[in-house]
Amino acid sequence: MAELTPEEVRLFRHNGFLQLRDPLPDELLCEVRDLGYDHLAREVEPVVKDPDGRPIRLSKALERDPIFERAIRHPVVIEPLSSLLGPNFVAIRNRHNHLTLNPSRVRPDAFHRDNRQWTRSLVTIICYLEPTTLENGCTRVVPGSHLWPGIEPSRLEEDARIAGSGLLEQDVPVPMPAGGLLVIDSLVFHRIGTNRTEDSRMSMTFGFHAVDEFAAPYDPKRLLISGSYTYGGNDRA
Numbered sequence: 001m002a003e004l005t006p007e008e009v010r011l012f013r014h015n016g017f018l019q020l021r022d023p024l025p026d027e028l029l030c031e032v033r034d035l036g037y038d039h040l041a042r043e044v045e046p047v048v049k050d051p052d053g054r055p056i057r058l059s060k061a062l063e064r065d066p067i068f069e070r071a072i073r074h075p076v077v078i079e080p081l082s083s084l085l086g087p088n089f090v091a092i093r094n095r096h097n098h099l100t101l102n103p104s105r106v107r108p109d110a111f112h113r114d115n116r117q118w119t120r121s122l123v124t125i126i127c128y129l130e131p132t133t134l135e136n137g138c139t140r141v142v143p144g145s146h147l148w149p150g151i152e153p154s155r156l157e158e159d160a161r162i163a164g165s166g167l168l169e170q171d172v173p174v175p176m177p178a179g180g181l182l183v184i185d186s187l188v189f190h191r192i193g194t195n196r197t198e199d200s201r202m203s204m205t206f207g208f209h210a211v212d213e214f215a216a217p218y219d220p221k222r223l224l225i226s227g228s229y230t231y232g233g234n235d236r237a
């Protein structure tokens with residue numbers, strides 16, 4: 001069982017991130033990674049490039065190949081998410097839903113949040129398709145920073161309140177094995193580390209919400225992963 005213990009749930013809520021115990025199985029992991037490298041090599045659109053013209057991101061993963069949906073429906077993903085989000089939850093098609101390559105000595109990523117505000121934060125899952133280490137730029141997070149109020153989510157180094165607060169200097173590296181899954185509160189400050197090796201490393205990222213019980217049930221930007229679209233509005237009769 002990959003469900004979280006109450007202690008893990010509490011640690012996640014407190015720190016804003018948690019390393020999951022069970023990795024994506026090897027066979028599925030290899031299939032996803034091979035497909036990722038193939039699409040990068042052939043520049044299968046939509047692709048994002050770095051300023052040097054190197055492809056570094058494959059967008060719209062769920063729309064590119066059914067294997068990505070298979071990966072996020074795997075019990076090692078669904079069970080821990082159920083512990084955090086309850087039985088009814090969706091994946092978001094228009095945030096993340098991508099693969100990221102962290103190539104050698106790329107310019108440092110900026111600290112960011114995945115969205116602005118806590119009332120509709122996401123649970124983000126980062127799956128490492130290759131091992132991440134201090135040398136090749138593992139993810140860095142600032143524990144507890146998800147509790148900061150709503151702010152513009154990108155380039156936090158440029159926000160005067162944050163730059164002067166000493167918070168960003170409290171970041172910790174999170175090395176992960178191949179197939180490892182890191183779950184983060186989308187508001188926790190995080191960034192990709194600088195890769196000082198000659199190799200690259202790849203990850204894929206997806207965001208999830210509990211079903212919004214007060215929203216109209218069907219939204220094409222969301223994909224129901226578990227349970228059903230329960231409606232709790234009191235405007236029905």
Ligand SMILES: O=C(O)CCC(=O)C(=O)O
Binds near residue numbers: 140193
């Ligand atoms: O690969 C990583 O270290 C982090 C990925 C990330 O932050 C993202 O995909 O938005």
